[in-house]
Amino acid sequence: MIFIWIYALIGVVFVSLLSLLGAFSLAINEQTLKKILIYFVSFSTGALFGDVFIHILPEITKKAPFTLLISFYFLFGILTSFIIEKAICWNHNHHQEDCHEKEKTPHVQSFAYLILFADGFHNFIDGLVIGAGFLAGVPVGIATILAVILHEIPHEIGDFGVLIHGGFTRQKALFYNFLSGLTAIVGTIVSLLLNQYIQGAQIFLLSFAAANFIYIAGSNLIPELHKNTEKRKDVIQILTFIAGVCVMLPLLLLEK
16 A cells, blocks of 8 residues: 555646746746647546546446446536536636626736646645545556546646736736646645545546546546537647557556
8 A cells, every 4th residue: 555655646746846837837828738739638638538448437347346336426526516616616706707897906816826726636636636546556546637637738737827917927827827736736635534434435536537527528528528619629639639648558558
């Protein structure tokens, strides 16, 4: 078990460091960055679905028969993600109205702090997911880390841009975004501790992780891909989606 802790913590620390990616995005032309990010989105969508259906679900069925209880775990995970997103949207819309009405810097900054809070909670969930992945075994943990990294790259770059727009200096934006990223470490520790002290926690955590990935990919990422209307870009998105799924296949060799 000690090795699971070591692998999981090393992996989640690496994921937390992704919060510093925003600094590198400054060196890229904004238009070029937008063009690249949409393909990262399609690639990470495929990777998230690939991790769920190639690694996490088979691991759940190895450990226990797929019962109605596991179905409720999935529904709980999806409902949790839905409620969290709704709460963020309510606050986002409220602060956006304030910004449009008065257009004063303090209101813009309050919105930026809200983004930090929401991102911190999102990273905490990522930490829970990473912990659950490593509890299923190192190969599943590695696949989960890879899926999280791929969907976090465009997410972290986007958050950094929002913080700059919200009035933070580049140094402060990086610092606060990094603090937000550290909540993933807390999430992983909580996940590992739950498994130690609560019987059946591993099946719940794996189901929760799978549900979270399905929700992110289906609710957040795929709608972004549908905004494009150019056939050439659609074809590239389909190919990068398939590539995202395929990148999860070689990790099956580690599970044998």
